[in-house]
Amino acid sequence: EAGVAQSPRYKIIEKRQSVAFWCNPISGHATLYWYQQILGQGPKLLIQFQNNGVVDDSQLPKDRFSAERLKGVDSTLKIQPAKLEDSAVYLCASSSSSGGNEQFFGPGTRLTVL
């Protein structure tokens, strides 16, 4: 089966610009996650979707970050405006449910904010 797809793989922007990341989960996976991973640290959950509903977005900086999964399939994460501290790898993952099922990760998008 096809894995989790993410694009772009790399993005370089200047601070105060906006950027969007796209994720297409494994077919049939109801749960989709966006993580931020700063070099040398563990993934930080930004938002978790169950189909097209938000399960948790408590760590999403809502003044600048937004995410949607309108049809319950693919998802977009946006940052507007970007700050220097947003430089990180943004990971998308999916799982068939939020219980005991493992997550499958995409390759990530490496964002550099100058």
Place this chain on the structure above:
Amino acid sequence: AQSVAQPEDQVNVAEGNPLTVKCTYSVSGNPYLFWYVQYPNRGLQFLLKYITGDNLVKGSYGFEAEFNKSQTSFHLKKPSALVSDSALYFCAVRDSGLPHWGAGTKLIIKP
């Protein structure tokens, strides 16, 4: 309170020796516990999980992990380390449906 703790930033093991990467957790109820591996410039990959049943679970690449409820631990083990096992290892736990991740342990296997 931190849900997952990986007390070692780095673990060094000689090739052929057994390895252990430690993880302790703090969640209410019965935990779902996971180990993932991240190779350089590659995505996170699932290694193994504990849901219920046998306390010793086996996973990919010869890894296994032991669930210890009384010590709230889920240590990752391998009987004989390979140089190719060198990577970043993450322990994760589900608490109320949400995933919580440890900070990661860098495993270095020396020839």
